[in-house]
Amino acid sequence: MILKNAKIMDDTFTLVDACLSTEGERIADIAPDLHGEEEIDLTGCVVVPGFVDIHIHACVGADTCDASTAGLAKMAAHLVTKGVTSFCPTTMTVSHEEIEDALATVKACMDDRPFGAAIMGVNMEGPYISINKKGAQKGEYVKNPNWEEFKGFYDGCGGIIKLVDIAPECEGADEFIKKASKLCTVSIAHTDADYDQAKHAFNIGITHATHLYNAMSGMTHRSPGVVGAVFDDERVRAEIICDGFHINPAVLRVTFRQLGEDRSVIVSDSMRAAGEPDGISELGGQTVYVKDGQARLKDGTIAGSTTNMHQEVCNLVRFGVPFKQVIKSATINPAREIHEDADIGSIKVGKFADLVVLDNDLNIKMVIARGKIAVDNR
The missing domain is CATH 2.30.40.10 (Urease, subunit C, domain 1)
Structure with a gap:
């Protein structure tokens, strides 16, 4: 061709x-x-290169934690219509057994690839997060970082975990970060950490930030927080939900300018209502209410997104972010985060x-x- x-x-x-x-x-x-x-x-x-979504829980009614090969196939077929050619199905803070089942199902789909976007591995968002910043994650399954448990997950699924989240202020985090960072990308997420705790975590192995601004301490002129620590450290890339709802367009412009071309990563963080009409949906065992494309729990907490990578690319260009940076943020930058940039993320012989x-x-x-x-x- x-x-x-x-x-x-x-x-x-x-x-x-x-x-x-x-x-x-x-x-x-x-x-x-x-x-x-x-x-x-x-x-x-x-x-342009095919888009790479490294943080996506679900879409068109199917969720990674359903542990269904048919569901993952449905996601892959839908995502490719939105320009996504590679993705990482993402788990939630659910039970040990549900995570194991989800990992095994993703591995089966990687071995027998369905039509559409290619599955590159798993992103584990939770359960090793802060209960104080759990957001739409289910509190009963939140736990401190457990290296032995994670190693069991990793070995049991054949090493397909590409990214794992952690709140670095929690007990056991240092050991976890040092060891897990030798296997995959470790991300700061759903965290109550301050600037100094975040910088310490970066020094021992964290190189990624999950949905920047959301479920973490923000930056003020006296308390830089996790956001300030990310801006202040060239070793860390940050993923950003660019639906214009999670983050104001003006803040998106400032953020992309601050991070520069090589540290910004676009993700959808979409849940099963993505690609579906407004109404009642579900995320991680919790009821979600979707109105005007905005997903929230009953108490008003934002619960993932209903966007997709193509829509976010269009949003960012409309918001005034340079086209080159937008495309890099949707392609090569996420590919680098999951160490697949030798094969995907750019147009090269x-x-x-x-x-x-x-x-x-x-x-x-x-x-x-x-x-x-x-x-x-x-």
């Missing part, structure tokens, strides 16, 4: 006039002029042919996943 007459966002994230050819699942060539049997004219379009074709209004015209056309809206 050869894509012609489009602007290609190359591996430096510069838009260039070029043709792109695929062979099997991979990108075979990028050159000014290529010819072959199957040529696709993309005049007026831009080709030898990488997977995971591509999204956008028109001038950022509408999705085509999605190519692992070298096959998965969506064709031309």
Whole structure:
């Protein structure tokens, strides 16, 4: 397959006039002029890398913690229509047995891949968080960091855990961070930590922040908090929910400017109501009420999102964040966080042919996943 007459966002994230050819699942060539049997004219379009969502619990009625291969397949098929070509199903703070079942189910889907977005591994959001900042996580399953338990999860699922959350002020956190960071990315999340505790955690192995601003101490002029610690440390990337509801658009502009091109990561953090009409839904065993696309618990606590990566990309461009940074934040930056950037996250010869074709209004015209056309809206 050869894509012609489009602007290609190359591996430096510069838009260039070029043709792109695929062979099997991979990108075979990028050159000014290529010819072959199957040529696709993309005049007026831009080709960017497939989006990578590393924090997504659920969508279209299916949830990672349902431990259902059919549910994960439904998620993968839906996500690819939104330009997501890779994702990490994300668990909640639920019981030990439910986490084990979810991990085993994800592993089964990785071994026998369903149509759509590729599953890259699991993100564990909880249970090792602060009860004081649990947000929409279920309090009865919150616990202190337990390295032995986590190692059992990790080994039991064949090492597919790509990211794990932790509140670093909790008992047992130091040992957990030092050991878990040798296996996967460790993220500061749902935490009551202050600036100094956060900086200490970064010094011993935390390199990621989960849904920046949400469920953590904010930054003021006298108390920098976790947010200030993230801004102040070049070693840490931060994921951000960009639906314009979790974080005000003006704050999003400031945040992306402060983090720069290489430390900002877009995530959906979506729950099962994403892609569904407003109404009553569920997250982590708790009833969620969705109105005007905003998901909340009965007490008003925000409960995940109903957005998707494509909508967030469109939001950020509309809010005034530079297009190059937006695309990097949806592709190569999350790929780096899960250590899969050798294969996904940018357009480069030898990488997977995971591509999204956008028109001038950022509408999705085509999605190519692992070298096959998965969506064709031309």
